[in-house]
Structure formats: C-alpha cells, structure tokens
Amino acid sequence: MTNAHEFADHMAEELDNVNRDWLVAHCHGDLVFTDPFSTLHGPAGYRVMLCDVQQRCHDLTFTWLTRVDNPDLVLGRWVMEFSVKKAGKRWSIEGMSELSFRDGKLFRHRDHWDPGQQIFMKLPIAKYIWQKAYGRLALSSPAP
Secondary structure: OOOHHHHHHHHOOOOOHHHHHHHHHOEEEEEEEEOOOOEEEHHHHHHHHHHHHHHHOEEEEEEEEEEEEEOOEEEEEEEEEEEOOOOOOEEEEEEEEEEEEEOOEEEEEEEEEOHHHHOHHHOHHHHHHHHHHHHHHOOOOOOO
16 A cells, blocks of 8 residues: 555656556556546556556656645646657656545546647647647637
C-alpha cells in the first residue's frame, strides 16, 4: 500500500526500470489510464504506457508545477520535457493529471493536455491542417 503523495513523488523521479516497476506494482487491478490518445486498463496497460514513454522519450524530465494531494486524490499541473531522438530537439508538454486511489493503489489516472497546440502545430503538414481547424472553431471578437 502507498499513499497518493508518495505515488506522485515517484512520478517525478527518473523513469528507469526500477521506478517503472514500482509504479506498476502500486496500480489497482481495475486501473484505468486515459490521455488524449489512449485508454488503457490494469497494471499491464499502465506498464505498456510507461514502457512506450521510456522507449520514445530520451532525456525525459517530469516536473510537478503545482499539486494538491489528498489521501486518495492528487490533482496537479505538470511539464514533461524530452527529446524524441537522442540529442534531438527538446519537446515540452504541459498538462494536468488527476490521480485517484483505492485501497492504497492507483485506480484512475487521467491526463489532460492539448496535443494540437503542443505537438501537431509544430509539425509542418499537421500544422496546416490544425490551423484550418482552429480557424473554423475560433470565436471572432465582437464588434465594438
């Protein structure tokens, strides 16, 4: 058993195999992880996500910018910085997480962040498509 505060602290440590295994070991059997791209279930699904991050993100840092901890809930704003290729361009993703715990284990992990602004607008072809989409959805200023 762990508490929400301890789990959140481990998230900000280096994502090596030992820390990855610790995080997975503290997942509830009915865990649901959700982010803008995926919904994964159980400790096995959480391991898949963490292994994917380990493989794709080089020189990864995860920093809590603000965080509110309760015994069974963590809400926080964070920044994750990484390179997609070794010694490549640094990327920075800002988001928010909601971590819910049951029986001392992570039960729900919901990440909120904007892939349009933070990823797709930085890729030439995708940027054109996203600019068109954002242009159609944007509110215009009211006339004075």
